[in-house]
Structures are given as structure tokens and as C-alpha cells.
Amino acid sequence: MFSQKGIMRKICLLIVVLMALSMFASCAPAEKEEKKVVKIAVAAPMTGDHAEYGISYFESAKLMAAKWNEKGGAGGYTIEVVQYDDKSSGEEAATIAERLVEDMDVVGVIGSYTSGTIMAATPTYQENGLCVISASASHPDYSKQGNYIFRNNTVISVEGATSVECAEENLMSKKIGILYIKTDWGAATNKIMQELIAKTSMELAKVEETIDGSDDYSTPIANFENAGCDTILVVGMHNTFVPFARQYREINPDIQFVAFANLYNQQVIDLGGEAVEGTYFPVAYFNESDDPKVIEYRDAFIKAVGKSPSSLAAQAYDAAGIYCEAIAAVGNDRAAIRDYIAGISYEGVGGMIQFDEVGDAQKTFMKIVIRDGKFVLVD
Amino acid sequence: MKNTNQVIDNFFADISNSIRKNRIIFSVALLTVVAFIPALGLPSYILRIGVMIMIYAILALGLNIPTGYTGQVSIGHAGFFSIGAYTSAILVTQAGWSMLPAMVAAAAIAGIFGFLLGLPTLRVSGTYLSICTLGFAEIVRMAVLNWDTLTNGPMGIKNIPYPTVFGVEMTLRNYGAYYMILVMLVMTSVFVHLIINSKIGRAFRSIKEDELASMMMGVFTMKYKILSFVLSAIISGMAGAFYAHFMRYIDPNSFTFDTSILILSIVILGGMGTMRGMFLGAIILVSFPEALRFLEQYRFVFYGLVLVIMMRYRPQGLLGWRSKSPYEFPKGVDPDKIARGFNNSSSQNKMI
Structure with missing residues (x-):
């Protein structure tokens, strides 16, 4: 009887402490706000089967934001990357979309992992005029859903x-x-x-x-x-x-x-x-490349996450870079950012990125072969 | 420990009794509050969560019929949900139907499948039946995934039009979607309430308590077990039709085993065999993942923890207490007369 009560008390205490801690954690970033802040949202699976990808997108986007913030921000704005976990569920992605379109600090979204997840949310983004760049959607109709919907993935x-x-x-x-x-x-x-x-x-x-x-x-x-x-x-x-x-x-x-x-x-x-x-x-992206941008990204990613980035993570990194450049050019204006992105020529780690009229990035590909247990570039 | 539980039980039972006494006033008051929520000018994402809560409340009310009242645990309700969603989406996008008839058709087709799934209940029961329902949901998912010409297979159906009623688009922005699902929820609740408090409902509950005894008492259990599945499927199919138009994109991954389990969790957490529990269960299980978002990666750990703790201290479900109010006999039944009848017969026996 006594021990059971004791356990119950401990559990309650643990929950209270957890809640207090998490509140504290969520409040902490708000204290140091001084400069104007714009947000790039990463809405991707941070839990569940595809968590690996969502987390790598988030980390990559953070690396890109840190790079710009070090230089003093983009166009006078400090860039903050926020994460929203959709656990690869269209329902959650649609709810997140509804939330993001109302937060006017959010200027762009990167996500999600599967096409089915993001396509449940794209109608909301399109109707409310908030840009989405997907680093991994492969559904042929994904980018045809509107002019705010971009794809930085291989066609x-x-x-x-x-x-x-x-x-x-x-x-x-x-x-x-x-x-x-x-x-x-x-x-x-x-x-x-x-x-x-x-x-x-x-x-x-x-x-x-x-x-x-x-x-x-x-x-x-x-x-x-x-x-x-x-x-x-x-x-x-x-x-x-x-x-x-x-x-x-x-x-x-x-x-x-x-x-x-x-x-x-x-x-x-x-x-x-x-x-x-x-x-x-x-x-389209190769870690062993001797491009200094790739080396910088790869080393920073390994330092942050502990392993080499995948090509999808690299695409998320470039997507964040595209947003940063757009913010630097036009500031916090969703429609202007869309127009800017539509006409962008961005030299990213995954090669030159330009979007066609549908919103698909045109990429060039290298050939890779697995030889002696290594990925080798084919000449 | 027992004392605390008893105190909690009595506390809930007291509330329930006072609500029960004024239930009409209470429901009307609650409904008025819910109906005025959009007028508060809340962000539309909160309204969206409200709509999802109501969709899942309808699904839970549906599943509650076989699982809560009749005692036939189904872990395949995503199947009916999916059939409803796909039927309506296909009829509207490919055959050019308008939404309301498509919704009726969706409910009807789901009902037919409910009849088919009800058939095994004649032969199997308990956990074996649960596995049958699980198999059913998987068959539906595989059929949807592979029947490319009809369902567009893994590519899903996109650009499903918004729900429209008499030519008016029901979106989140004009609150149409919110009120539409609210009306559907109220209609479903009234429907379920009437069913449960009818002869059919009493037959359902008798099957749950003791199938053999109810069979001996003359309840045609076969018919009622199938009927419970059919009614449940119709409700789920209707919810699915609304879901398809509300989400505007569906693919086979929208209706997985997780969905079935979520619906069942709502029923169990809220309190099997109660209607109030379905509303509370849906509110908690649908809104918690959103409310816990600040925990980032840990939110489902916390969510699981909450479920475990709730089940530890309220295994009968949050609102699943036994009613302490006296049993209300149906109209035309006089309990005193019955009691006299029993006494008479027993005295006659003695005389013989």
C-alpha cells in the first residue's frame, strides 16, 4: 500500500517536473529576441518510421540559418528554423499547415518526407499563399497543385x-x-x-x-x-x-x-x-565532391548529427538556402518571396537550382557506381 | 488505493446523476457553447482540430455500437472509414455526383461491407473476431492500393472538392465545415441514442452481457450482431465521406492500422458502452498530440505515458462508470406488476 502510493507520487512528481522543464525549454528562445525574426518551418516527420529524414532536414536547415545569422542575418532579419512534427501523417500535416499560414513570421515551409503527407497540406498552403519547398516529394502531381508549391527533388x-x-x-x-x-x-x-x-x-x-x-x-x-x-x-x-x-x-x-x-x-x-x-x-548531390560548399556542409552536418548527410538532407539544406536568399532580397513578404523563388538561380550543394514553370527544380545528375564497397563517381 | 478509487467513482457518479437529471438542459447548453466556438475568432487551425475531434467522435460513436454495446471488439474500423472516403471521393471526382448523395452512397456501401464483416461474427467471437476485423481492414487497404483504375492506387485521389451543401462551399474559413460536421455529430448522437434505448439496443446489451442467455431468452443474436456491424459501418462510412472532402486528398496511407487503433483507443479511453465517453475520448486523443507539440520529439512518449496512467487508474475508461441511478423501464412495462407476477408464480410452485 505504502510503496504503491510512493510510486504514484513519484510518477506525479516526474510528470510535473517534465512539464515544467518543457515549458521552460519552449519559453527560453523568446527571451533573447531583439532583432526582427523571420521563421522557416520544417514540417516533417520527427518521430516514427521516417524520423531520420525529418530530423536531417531540420538539422540541415538550422545549419543554413546559422550560416546566414553569423553574417548578420538576411536583409536585417534573424532567421529562426522551427520544427513541426507531422509523423508522416497527412492529417497532422494539414493541421500544421493551418497553423503555419496564420503565423505571419513564417515565410516558408520545408517538408514533408512523403508526397502523400505533404499533398494533404498543399491545398491549405496554396490557398493562403505560403511557399512550400519539398526536398523529397516525388509524386508527379505534387508541384502542379499551385504556384506556391515547389519541389527541390529530382524530377x-x-x-x-x-x-x-x-x-x-x-x-x-x-x-x-x-x-x-x-x-x-x-x-x-x-x-x-x-x-x-x-x-x-x-x-x-x-x-x-x-x-x-x-x-x-x-x-x-x-x-x-x-x-x-x-x-x-x-x-x-x-x-x-x-x-x-x-x-x-x-x-x-x-x-x-x-x-x-x-x-x-x-x-x-x-x-x-x-x-x-x-x-x-x-x-545530384555527392558527399565526396571537392566543391567547397559541399565540404563545408558535409563537415558541419557530421559535426551536428554524427554521420554524413543524405542527398535528401542536402536538398533540404538548399531549400533553406533558397529561402534565406529570398528573405535577404525581398524581406518578410510571402508573395514577393514566391516570385523571387520562381525566378531564382541558386548555386547549392546539389548543383544549380532553377525552378521551371510548374515549380520543379531542374537538376543535373552524376553517375555513381558501387565499387569495392565505396560509392565512386563514374567519369 | 481502493478508497481513492471509490471516491473517484462516487465523484464521477454524482456528477453523472446530476447531469442525468437535467440532461436535456445540459446537452442544449453544451451544444450552444460548441456552436458559438467559431464566433470567438479562434485561429482556423484550432477550428481544424475541432473538426478532427468531431470526425473521430463520430467514428468512435460508430465503433461503440459493436464494441461498447454488443461486445464485438473490432480493430478494423479504418476499413469502413476508408470505404466511405473513397466511395464519396470517386463518385464526386469521377462520376460528377454532388456531395450529399455521394455521402449517402458512401454510407450505404460501407453498410454493405459492414454486413459482410458481420457474417463471421456468427462463427467466431472474442479475439478471433478481432483478428477477422483486422484482416478486413488490411484487405480494404490492399484493394485500394492495387485497384489502380478505380482508386488511382498509391497515387491517391487529389483535388477532391470541398463539401458543398446546396451549392455553398463548406470551408474552414467560412465555418461551414465546422457546422456541417457539428450537425452530423448531433444527428449521429441522436441516432445512436435512439437505437441504444430501443429494443435493438437492449438486445445489443444483452448479447454483450451473456450471449447464450440472451439467445435462450429469444433474442435472435445472429441478426443483432450483424445489425450492430451494419449500423457501425454506416456511421463510419459517412464520417469517411466527410473526411475525404474536408482533407481534399486521400491515399491508402490515410487509413492504416493506426487509424483503427486510434478509434478503438478513443472508445476504450472514453469508456466503452457510454456516449459521453466518446466525446471526451476524441477530445483528449485528437487534441493531445497538438497540445503536446512543445515537447517536440518526446510528445508521443508523453502521450503514451498519459494513456498508460489513465488506463492504470481508470481501467473502465474515463467516463465509464456504472450508472448509479435506478434503471428506467421502457414505457408500458410496470415493474411492480412483473414483481407481483414472479411472487405469484413462486407461490403457485410452492402449492404444487
């Missing part, structure tokens, strides 16, 4: 063209197969890849679909083998690609793989080992 048709080039020129493929995951990105990419392959001399021998997160690929592998494919184009994240590559190389060690920029992730090599050797894919 599939451009990225895919480089993948097809890898297969045709670097791997000398004759018969190609496509394995795609059944998500918005997978389905859209598959469609575009089929069109791109049809324009080449390669023969599209077999198309197989799979559910994101499955781990047995014996059926698609058998079908690819029967069709006589020499190269497989894998439209999937590393959780699809790695087990698929491992299982396929056990059956046919000579099979070749071509994939997409999302494989630019150290985990692919750590988990895949021998099985992913010789895989070709395109990237």
Missing part, C-alpha cells in the same frame, strides 16, 4: 534518363527488367521508365511489382530469369533493393543492377556487401 523523368543511360552505355545492357514498389513514387517511376526504355535500343523484357517492405523476391527473380534479363532496374528504397540484390546474386551472380538516387545511403553498402557491387545509379 523522375530527368533522373530516370540518367539511369537508363547507365544501363545502356555503362552496362551495355540488351534485355532489361523493372522491379518496382507499389507506392506513389514507384508506380509513377515505373511508368516513366517504361517510356524511356522504349526510346532506346534495349528491350524491356519483364516488369514486376512488389509491396514495399516485402522480403521474399523468389517469384520476380524467377520471372526475370525466364525472360532472360541481363540488367534489372530496381525502383525501390534500400529496404527493397538490398534483399532483392542478395537473393538475385545467389541465383545469378552476373546480373547487373541499375537504381535511383535514393540508394545513395551508406546502409546500402553496409547491408548489401558483395551483392550490391557494380550497381549504377544517378545522384
Whole structure:
């Protein structure tokens, strides 16, 4: 009886302390306000399955803001990066959007991770005239939702063209197969890849679909083998690609793989080992680049987070940079910022960024191959 | 420990009794307050949370019928929610229907699926039934994901028009969405209240208390169990239709297992088999994640902690106390007469 009461008291005390602490924490930044502040909001998953990405966006945006604030801010404004966790849920993203459009200090939003999440929020952003730059949305219709909606992510048709080039020129493929995951990105990419392959001399021998997160690929592998494919184009994240590559190389060690920029992730090599050797894919951002901007960002990111940034984090970094430059040029005015961004030519860590009339960034791609357990740039 | 719990119980029961005595005045007063919330000039994101709370309250009222009253625990209600949302979205965007008929169709189609899901209740019960419902929700999600020609598969349906009633767009800005869902919530509450206090409702509760006994008493349990699923599905489907138009973009990820669990948590936390609990449960579980935003990454840790503590000290649900007021007999039933009848028969037995 006594001990139970004691525990209860302790729990209550703990909760009170936690609440007090968190209130304190949330109040703290407000005390040092003197200069005019504008906010860039990162609305992305900070908890849940995709937390890794949301946190890396937030950290990247903070690095960019710190860089500008050190120089004395952008156009007389101190830039503050605020985070809003949407845990990859469209419902939460829509609520956050409603909240952000009313906070007039917020001049731009970066987010979210999946297209489905951000597309539940884009109607609100568009109707109220607040810019969103997504660093990772891949849904073909995402940026068509309005003139305030921008995408600083690879456009599939451009990225895919480089993948097809890898297969045709670097791997000398004759018969190609496509394995795609059944998500918005997978389905859209598959469609575009089929069109791109049809324009080449390669023969599209077999198309197989799979559910994101499955781990047995014996059926698609058998079908690819029967069709006589020499190269497989894998439209999937590393959780699809790695087990698929491992299982396929056990059956046919000579099979070749071509994939997409999302494989630019150290985990692919750590988990895949021998099985992913010789895989070709395109990237827009490369950590090993000798560009001083990339080196500066990479080192700062490693210092802050403890590991190398992904290309998506780099895209979020550039998105924050675009906002900072726009704020420096036109100040705290949402409509003017939109117009500025629409016409921007921004030299970021992921190359030159210009938005087309739809709001998609046009990027150039480099080819990467996995050789001896390392990502190597193809000349 | 027991004493504290008893004190809490009595405290809640006292409140409930006083509310019960003046329930009509109380509901009207509460409704008036809720109806005037938009007039306070609150930011629209708070109104949006209000709308989400009401959507989930409707879903919880729906799930409460099989789970709270009839004792058939379903962990697949996101399935009905999804069917309702997709039906209405497809009818409006592809077939050019207007919203209200599409909503009725959504409720009807969800009801048909409710009938289908009700069928296994004849053979399986308890945890096995729960797994059936879980399977149902997954089948719906996979069908929505793979039936590309109808549902646009993983790409989702976008640009769903706002809810419109007689040509007026119901948005958050003109408070239309808020009042529309409020009207739907009131209608659902009245509907559920009437059902629960009818012959059907009494049959539901008797099945929950003792299925075998109610069968022996002449309750056609098969019919009522299926009916509880059908009614529940209709309500969920209607909520789904509103949700699709309110969110304006739906994809298969909007209706996952998490959604089912959230609805069930509202029912359990609020208090199974009560209507008041559904409102409070929805308010707490929908608004907490927003209210705890200042905790950043830790907010769901805290959220979980709150749930655990609540369940530890109120396992029957926050408002799930047993009513201490005397049982009200339906009209035309005279308890004294029944009691006399029992006495007579027992004395007759003695004579024999």
C-alpha cells in the first residue's frame, strides 16, 4: 500500500517536473529576441518510421540559418528554423499547415518526407499563399497543385534518363527488367521508365511489382530469369533493393543492377556487401565532391548529427538556402518571396537550382557506381 | 488505493446523476457553447482540430455500437472509414455526383461491407473476431492500393472538392465545415441514442452481457450482431465521406492500422458502452498530440505515458462508470406488476 502510493507520487512528481522543464525549454528562445525574426518551418516527420529524414532536414536547415545569422542575418532579419512534427501523417500535416499560414513570421515551409503527407497540406498552403519547398516529394502531381508549391527533388523523368543511360552505355545492357514498389513514387517511376526504355535500343523484357517492405523476391527473380534479363532496374528504397540484390546474386551472380538516387545511403553498402557491387545509379548531390560548399556542409552536418548527410538532407539544406536568399532580397513578404523563388538561380550543394514553370527544380545528375564497397563517381 | 478509487467513482457518479437529471438542459447548453466556438475568432487551425475531434467522435460513436454495446471488439474500423472516403471521393471526382448523395452512397456501401464483416461474427467471437476485423481492414487497404483504375492506387485521389451543401462551399474559413460536421455529430448522437434505448439496443446489451442467455431468452443474436456491424459501418462510412472532402486528398496511407487503433483507443479511453465517453475520448486523443507539440520529439512518449496512467487508474475508461441511478423501464412495462407476477408464480410452485 505504502510503496504503491510512493510510486504514484513519484510518477506525479516526474510528470510535473517534465512539464515544467518543457515549458521552460519552449519559453527560453523568446527571451533573447531583439532583432526582427523571420521563421522557416520544417514540417516533417520527427518521430516514427521516417524520423531520420525529418530530423536531417531540420538539422540541415538550422545549419543554413546559422550560416546566414553569423553574417548578420538576411536583409536585417534573424532567421529562426522551427520544427513541426507531422509523423508522416497527412492529417497532422494539414493541421500544421493551418497553423503555419496564420503565423505571419513564417515565410516558408520545408517538408514533408512523403508526397502523400505533404499533398494533404498543399491545398491549405496554396490557398493562403505560403511557399512550400519539398526536398523529397516525388509524386508527379505534387508541384502542379499551385504556384506556391515547389519541389527541390529530382524530377523522375530527368533522373530516370540518367539511369537508363547507365544501363545502356555503362552496362551495355540488351534485355532489361523493372522491379518496382507499389507506392506513389514507384508506380509513377515505373511508368516513366517504361517510356524511356522504349526510346532506346534495349528491350524491356519483364516488369514486376512488389509491396514495399516485402522480403521474399523468389517469384520476380524467377520471372526475370525466364525472360532472360541481363540488367534489372530496381525502383525501390534500400529496404527493397538490398534483399532483392542478395537473393538475385545467389541465383545469378552476373546480373547487373541499375537504381535511383535514393540508394545513395551508406546502409546500402553496409547491408548489401558483395551483392550490391557494380550497381549504377544517378545522384545530384555527392558527399565526396571537392566543391567547397559541399565540404563545408558535409563537415558541419557530421559535426551536428554524427554521420554524413543524405542527398535528401542536402536538398533540404538548399531549400533553406533558397529561402534565406529570398528573405535577404525581398524581406518578410510571402508573395514577393514566391516570385523571387520562381525566378531564382541558386548555386547549392546539389548543383544549380532553377525552378521551371510548374515549380520543379531542374537538376543535373552524376553517375555513381558501387565499387569495392565505396560509392565512386563514374567519369 | 481502493478508497481513492471509490471516491473517484462516487465523484464521477454524482456528477453523472446530476447531469442525468437535467440532461436535456445540459446537452442544449453544451451544444450552444460548441456552436458559438467559431464566433470567438479562434485561429482556423484550432477550428481544424475541432473538426478532427468531431470526425473521430463520430467514428468512435460508430465503433461503440459493436464494441461498447454488443461486445464485438473490432480493430478494423479504418476499413469502413476508408470505404466511405473513397466511395464519396470517386463518385464526386469521377462520376460528377454532388456531395450529399455521394455521402449517402458512401454510407450505404460501407453498410454493405459492414454486413459482410458481420457474417463471421456468427462463427467466431472474442479475439478471433478481432483478428477477422483486422484482416478486413488490411484487405480494404490492399484493394485500394492495387485497384489502380478505380482508386488511382498509391497515387491517391487529389483535388477532391470541398463539401458543398446546396451549392455553398463548406470551408474552414467560412465555418461551414465546422457546422456541417457539428450537425452530423448531433444527428449521429441522436441516432445512436435512439437505437441504444430501443429494443435493438437492449438486445445489443444483452448479447454483450451473456450471449447464450440472451439467445435462450429469444433474442435472435445472429441478426443483432450483424445489425450492430451494419449500423457501425454506416456511421463510419459517412464520417469517411466527410473526411475525404474536408482533407481534399486521400491515399491508402490515410487509413492504416493506426487509424483503427486510434478509434478503438478513443472508445476504450472514453469508456466503452457510454456516449459521453466518446466525446471526451476524441477530445483528449485528437487534441493531445497538438497540445503536446512543445515537447517536440518526446510528445508521443508523453502521450503514451498519459494513456498508460489513465488506463492504470481508470481501467473502465474515463467516463465509464456504472450508472448509479435506478434503471428506467421502457414505457408500458410496470415493474411492480412483473414483481407481483414472479411472487405469484413462486407461490403457485410452492402449492404444487
